[in-house]
Amino acid sequence: MPRQVRKLVTIIAEAALEGMLLEDVEALGAHGYTVTEARGKGSRGVRAGSWEASSNIRVEIVCDDRTADAIIHHVEERYYRNFAMILFISDVDVLRPEKF
Amino acid sequence: MPRQVRKLVTIIAEAALEGMLLEDVEALGAHGYTVTEARGKGSRGVRAGSWEASSNIRVEIVCDDRTADAIIHHVEERYYRNFAMILFISDVDVLRPEKF
Amino acid sequence: MPRQVRKLVTIIAEAALEGMLLEDVEALGAHGYTVTEARGKGSRGVRAGSWEASSNIRVEIVCDDRTADAIIHHVEERYYRNFAMILFISDVDVLRPEKF
Amino acid sequence: MAVLDPVILFFVLGVAAGLMRSELRLPAPVYEFLSMVLLLAIGLKGGAELGRQSLPALLPQVAAVAAMGAIMPLLAFPVLHVVGRLKRADAAAIAAHYGSVSVGTFAVATAYLTYRDIGFEAYMPVFVVILEIPAIIVGVALARGIAMETRWKRMAHEVLLGKSIVLLVGGLLIGWAVGAEGLQPIGFLFFDLFKGVLALFLLEMGLIAAGQLGSLRHHGPFLVAFGLGMPLVGAALGLGLAAAFQMSLGGTVLMATLAASASYIAVPAAFRLIVPEANPALSLTASLGVTFPFNILAGIPFYHHLAARLEGGL
Amino acid sequence: MAVLDPVILFFVLGVAAGLMRSELRLPAPVYEFLSMVLLLAIGLKGGAELGRQSLPALLPQVAAVAAMGAIMPLLAFPVLHVVGRLKRADAAAIAAHYGSVSVGTFAVATAYLTYRDIGFEAYMPVFVVILEIPAIIVGVALARGIAMETRWKRMAHEVLLGKSIVLLVGGLLIGWAVGAEGLQPIGFLFFDLFKGVLALFLLEMGLIAAGQLGSLRHHGPFLVAFGLGMPLVGAALGLGLAAAFQMSLGGTVLMATLAASASYIAVPAAFRLIVPEANPALSLTASLGVTFPFNILAGIPFYHHLAARLEGGL
């Protein structure tokens, strides 16, 4: 199969956001997402994951450029100010470009 | 140490595949792999991770180009059609290229 | 927001290292890190994650080039010889470059 | 039923919470832990009783039960394939689910009987083990034919060494080796806590079942009809078998329940690897979304009613 | 106190281990599991008792308790906003935490009373449920005003279908449906193990509380003062209410404890999504780092002392 380049958007955020964030991501056109449990430290201190209020999630979304831009823009507008989170983007090769 | 470029192959797949997939990955020449528990959503619906049949795994393999190609080809042939899964590839720098 | 390129340093290491490693990473200038639980296989055999001595952690650090180099150098010097671990580096785009 | 069985109400709570999209969920490791305790408890109890039985005397029953497990998928398959127009692999997979058993349903039925002080043949867990396997073999053969290059070896491994069989058989053997008295020191965990553990397990099962209900819409009324009808066919077979072996009232209820129940652990796991072209959403929707709730809420009392009439001389 | 309550000592052990930076921690899924058992147990016990009550007779008390939950944030808000100079959103959030309740604190208080053989109105868990909600509504209104485009619907969902409410209410309903006797088969898990489960839960609470102490330094003495003072105000209200309704000694202690306690599950979860500009570090530091330990270690015995004097005719 021919490979094609897509965006991998990775969001690490406080677990409380999960429901809202994933709804938004889908609404913005992503065809899927993957979530893993995480903990960490950042500007808002240690988030040790020992209970809900201190847990993070790590969300990955493989999508096309346009969807990536929409997600990034939305997260920036809506969540950056008030929530513990980071977001980063990279390029990945995929085999079934129509899937993402 | 000098850095060298290797492939990072990331596979997100239903947990039932774990045993078979990892055996194959090793047989195809990978020197190692890393697994984390995951959940998510894709073309086959929500996989919430609440029990085995709905859990995903996220497998990472750092390897040379040839091994990456072998893995990608094999996964495509063998698993794409019938299993919930995605695969993507990117370039990463490593320090001990002989290790991968 | 303008995007800027930063380094994503990923370290997969035996869980026993967590405390020491994260202390070092912070001391070397990282502004944050994210940890997920992992298992895997490599040159030191299977690490199945069934109990502490056989568990891995997967640490991600988004940082500038200088910090990445410091972390890489330190890990190489201090941990490579005696610990089960791998490290790889890639470029990622971030939105709030001052954060990393 | 003079009073409601609290254990069932936990299932109802789970379904309700799931349907209302509550964020409630049992952590996956805890769910797995509770399942393990249930499987071991069932095995241990059955094994302790086995010690008191003459094993050869059980052989005919074991053979008959195994045959029943092999026959049920053969009955179900044409219905699914021809009437339901499901693809060969899907029909075979669903058929296998219904030939096999649900340990959770069995546990609820034993709790149901204990709650009503109705005794039963204590070696019934042996039949749970026996029933797990033949349906898988028949199902795979239905999907692929016998002359295939199926990976039978991997299948044997998957089925015989799957979590549930190992725990059931391990429990049986340990119970058999130490006897009822020998089990006493571990009885607090495996017997006294049994119903509490079952309650929490059913809470999560309710949440899972509610999750399956969503996919019912996609798969149409045929699956619902099959998921309600097939248990009745199974129950009839089970009642017949129990009558043939002159089992007690409780044993008859359990036999009907076993036959009426559909697997959602061992069979899906095996089919995923051996017949991966079968769509697991179909079989799990039927098994977990329709048959499990039906058996728990209505089936078991109904089989009880039937068994009582049967005993009463019809 | 003739003898020490072991349950409290587990909390102390957790705090000590946390302060000495031990690596001890309860795995997150286990902590969640223990919380679920506690919530269900409290609900079940209260529900079983409800069956024996005339519900209409309880309505005035329920209304009064709900009013108390709405009034407490109104008392706390000006103190936090004006005296403490906290931002509007932060003041509102903290106020809501203190108007609501801590189920963990309630559990410790019931253990405290049982340990001393002091009876109490067994329907108290109903008040736990009732108190969870009004403070959140008042707090959100304080933060945003009422005429806002607040997502009330999402809030209702978050609050009413949050894990703790579902388990408490679910437990109440199941307990009410089957009655005390019906609960017996699951009593080993939910009642006999209650104190052991509470002990392990408090061990982790101690570790979490110790973690919060670090952030106390940043947030200055005002939060500490508020975290110690507000429970006393709440306790006074609770004592008054209990006196008005002529509750028993134990019920009076529980009412004071409920009013004195501050939420750390339902309220933070709701505010995170509805009023995200409120800094959760502030409210959790006060609630978990100051008020929870204070109530557990000193508050409950003190409220007991006060209630005894009140009963003794002052």
Added chain:
Amino acid sequence: MAVLDPVILFFVLGVAAGLMRSELRLPAPVYEFLSMVLLLAIGLKGGAELGRQSLPALLPQVAAVAAMGAIMPLLAFPVLHVVGRLKRADAAAIAAHYGSVSVGTFAVATAYLTYRDIGFEAYMPVFVVILEIPAIIVGVALARGIAMETRWKRMAHEVLLGKSIVLLVGGLLIGWAVGAEGLQPIGFLFFDLFKGVLALFLLEMGLIAAGQLGSLRHHGPFLVAFGLGMPLVGAALGLGLAAAFQMSLGGTVLMATLAASASYIAVPAAFRLIVPEANPALSLTASLGVTFPFNILAGIPFYHHLAARLEGGL
């Protein structure tokens, strides 16, 4: 042994399932939870008994036990380094494992004795704590010499604040503070469930031990010989010490078992950070793959036999 101890059979089940490559495994958080309950239970029970002892009278025994813990690695090291030709660090690490103790083995031994109604000095858990530490210090000194820039401070932190010591010591203190009667409300969890929890714990230990057996092939027969021989040396020391202090039959068995057992939690964790050049595969293979199963299956009954003969006047 009139009857088989079910607890041991769970270990056998785990080993068998592991060797047959079953997918069975206890989720990691559950394994951790069960370990925590065991450690706390052992501590609590010992602590409750401590209250009845005159502590000064125990001091000589404590000192002797600590000395034994320091001497055992000194005996083992030359064998490992010279006879076994292991690298200095590896020899030191293994030596330290065998000087320290396995809490799991101790728990099985207490279950073994209780199962046979054999009493023992109830303060034995104190010795478990005492034995954990000296061997680590001696082992590190053997690996590095004393005049080193070893990070003693980090080591002290790792060792003294490691999970197992904190739970054991915490349990001891709580038990000592509240006494046997005070522990009663939490006794269901920590005492009644003890054997069931131990059974599940041993199931997972069996799976882990089976996993270690694979690496036995790589490390040759020397490790096996050492893993079988060193416990006997330890047991002899333990028996001698118990005789010197005129301990009861049960106490003698426990003392022999403690000395014969090898650490697999505290020591590996400490060495990983302090002497990381030691290969953990070597020490864990010996400790978990050889010595733990040996002690569980054959050692404890054998030490019982020896202790009985010793008591009987030899």
